[in-house]
Amino acid sequence: MSTLVNKDTVPRASRRRFHASGRPWVPYVFVAPFVVLFILFLIAPIGVAIGNSLLAQKASGLGFGGVETIFAGFDNYLRALRDHDFVVGFGRVLLYGLVQIPVMMVIAAALALLFDTGLVRGTRFFQFAVFLPYAVPGVIAALLWGFLYQPSVSPVVQGLAKIGIHANFLAPGSVLWSIANVATWSTVGINMIILFAALQGVPREIYEAARIDGAGEVRIALGIKLPMIAPAVLLTTLSSIIGTLQLFNEPQVLKSITSTISSDYTPNMAVYAATTLDRNPHLGSAMAVLLGLVTLVLSVIVLRITRRRNGVTDGN
Structure with a gap:
């Protein structure tokens, strides 16, 4: 025996959750702007600073050939x-x-x-x-x-x-x-x-x-x-x-x-x-x-x- 459910009798909040359940990527869209800005303006500068701190500049060509960047470790x-x-x-x-x-x-x-x-x-x-x-x-x-x-x-x-x-x-x-x-x-x-x-x-x-x-x-x-x-x-x-x-x-x-x-x-x-x-x-x-x-x-x-x-x- 089947029961017919009238669409109008389903609470609106329940229908909203039902439709959202078919799009699990929606929350990530709202979070994405913060994540992108967080990476660009906090994580990336920290990574660049750590990378630069491990390098050093050294004169090449007996001082007449300019400067080259070398890996210096923790120097x-x-x-x-x-x-x-x-x-x-x-x-x-x-x-x-x-x-x-x-x-x-x-x-x-x-x-x-x-x-x-x-x-x-x-x-x-x-x-x-x-x-x-x-x-x-x-x-x-x-x-x-x-x-x-x-x-x-x-x-x-x-x-x-x-x-x-x-x-x-x-x-x-x-x-x-x-x-x-x-x-x-x-x-x-x-x-x-x-x-x-x-x-x-x-x-x-x-x-x-x-x-x-x-x-x-x-x-x-x-x-x-x-x-x-x-x-x-x-x-x-x-x-x-x-x-x-x-x-x-x-x-x-x-x-x-x-x-x-x-x-x-x-x-x-x-x-x-x-x-x-x-x-x-x-x-x-x-x-x-x-x-x-x-x-x-x-x-x-x-x-x-x-x-x-x-x-x-x-x-x-």
Whole structure:
């Protein structure tokens, strides 16, 4: 005995799934643009950099026949690791990150928590004011702060001198922290927005229950709000670590107004100097690959530390 099924009685969603089941390639069409762009602009450049790092240029014909490219293996990596200024640059940015990242995160978190309390009037205006420096390009920000750092023209330096404080923001011992100040001024806003958006997703009933139990606002902020937005804190921390190791714009701009910043002051500047000034793209590629590996290792370490603190194991 057969049963006749009227087409109009079949739910539309079921018919849609039935028709799609006959075209299994449809999902891949939607994913293809991302995959193509990912390969072209991320995977391919990494592959080119690794390939270039294994090559070297050698003069041929007793120096009169031009230059030929030969396979050098890991010679460029060994040369980069023996470069004292390149290695010192890593130590410099790590010291910079150990100070700048916590300071920036504390300021961003404090502002996000303050705006989340609802006690600040004109929240939208002040959020925009804090976020505005992020919209200023890094080069422009470095130029603006460079004007404030130069003793001959800086109203800040001249004002401090009038009250007996002789500050030199471009001295060898302070220029690194002057760079950190520029980076902090530029990035606090975007991190504050990310943390504030995460706070808006936390159910308000949790705060009310804590207040009923007698918890104060400070305890709620430190014991409830920050743990609830731990993924957002991790995201901003990782992006800050990556940005620290890629530090380039601020010291490169300030280098033009002070001699305390060398052409290889940071690893990224060393890559640029080796590739353009020394015209050795193969050595520059090896330095870039090493920089990427250090960034990857530090990111994995931070992720593992965070997962262990949150009680998450790799098996979960």
